[in-house]
Amino acid sequence: MRRLLESRVDDEDRSLFVAGxxxxxxxxTGIVPFSIIVGITGVEFGLTAIEISVMSALAYAGxxxxxxxxxxxDNTTIFLVVVTAVLINVRxxxxxxxxxxxxxxxxxxxxxxxxxxLVDTIYALSMSRFxxxxxxxxxxxxxxxxxxxxxxxxxxxxxxxxxxxxxxESFPVDLVLPLVFIALLFPILEGRPSAATAVVAGGVATxxxxxxxxxGLLVGVGCGLVVGVSLNR
Numbered sequence: 274m275r276r277l278l279e280s281r282v283d284d285e286d287r288s289l290f291v292a293g294x295x296x297x298x299x300x301x302t303g304i305v306p307f308s309i310i311v312g313i314t315g316v317e318f319g320l321t322a323i324e325i326s327v328m329s330a331l332a333y334a335g336x337x338x339x340x341x342x343x344x345x346x347d348n349t350t351i352f353l354v355v356v357t358a359v360l361i362n363v364r365x366x367x368x369x370x371x372x373x374x375x376x377x378x379x380x381x382x383x384x385x386x387x388x389x390x391l392v393d394t395i396y397a398l399s400m401s402r403f404x405x406x407x408x409x410x411x412x413x414x415x416x417x418x419x420x421x422x423x424x425x426x427x428x429x430x431x432x433x434x435x436x437x438x439x440x441x442e443s444f445p446v447d448l449v450l451p452l453v454f455i456a457l458l459f460p461i462l463e464g465r466p467s468a469a470t471a472v473v474a475g476g477v478a479t480x481x482x483x484x485x486x487x488x489g490l491l492v493g494v495g496c497g498l499v500v501g502v503s504l505n506r
Contacts, residue, residue, distance in 0.1 A: 286413045293417025296402065300394050304422060305429040307335055312433020314339060318346040322434035329430035333392065333423060337361040364494060368396045376412055387412065390419030470501035 308329065315325030320342070332338050337358040344354045368391055376384055399415045462468050474497025481489030 286410060289410055289413035290417035293399075293414040293419070294421045296398060296414075297395070297418035297421045300398065300422065301425050304394065304426055308426045308429030309433035309436070311335055311338055311342075312430040313436055314433075315342050315430075316434050318342050322431075325434045326427070326431045330423075330427045332358075333389065333426065334358070334362055335426075360488075360491075363491065364393075365391055367494060367498075368393075371400070372396070375415075379412060383412070387415060387419070390416070390423055392419075392422065395419040395422055466501050466504035469504055470497045473497045473500045 311329060312322075312325055315328070315338075316322060320328070325342075329338060332341075340357050340361055341354050344357060369388065372391070376387055379387075395415065395418050398418055399411075402411075402414060462471060474493045476493075477496040478490050478493025481492045483489065484492070
């Protein structure tokens with residue numbers, strides 16, 4: 274990370290980095306509350322404040338972190354904890370495939386850092402803004418937004434772990450991130466293929482939600498991809 278920041282950056286790259294940071298700030302209204310909840314939940318289920326804070330900073334994946342916390346609280350084997358986290362996060366492989374052409378010419382260090390910063394919010398934000406950015410330089414926009422989101426996510430977890438109190442049952446925890454994703458979805462719905470992809474993927478994932486191990490999400494994504502590719506052709 275230090276070497277990446279110390280590399281030569283011209284004014285245009287710096288402006289793209291700052292633009293990424295600024296555009297990510299509105300997303301914090303969903304990211305920070307959710308990260309605080311993750312911190313509180315981890316402490317309530319037996320992890321220390323340091324453990325949940327380090328876990329959040331290194332894992333950087335809210336849904337899989339919560340699933341792992343619940344499983345560990347039930348004394349589940351580490352194998353099942355890891356498999357569950359991988360299944361929940363397998364969508365990032367799809368994100369990576371769609372973003373790879375943008376980062377293909379970068380150094381291995383930048384690719385490692387950028388892959389670590391890849392989450393739903395920065396993916397949706399970047400994909401909606403990349404067409405506006407100069408080809409070959411847009412990765413600085415991604416880096417600025419991704420670094421800002423990771424920093425506040427980690428800070429929110431630390432705050433939640435420090436609070437160590439229960440969340441009122443009336444607080445709509447499950448609605449925090451879905452509302453953020455819905456807000457991010459509309460800017461990238463351009464034309465019939467993307468709209469149909471979103472409708473099919475969301476509908477199938479909702480119907481298949483009762484499936485174990487989060488398979489409903491994978492089925493929805495798969496169906497959406499088939500529809501999107503077919504309509505584009």
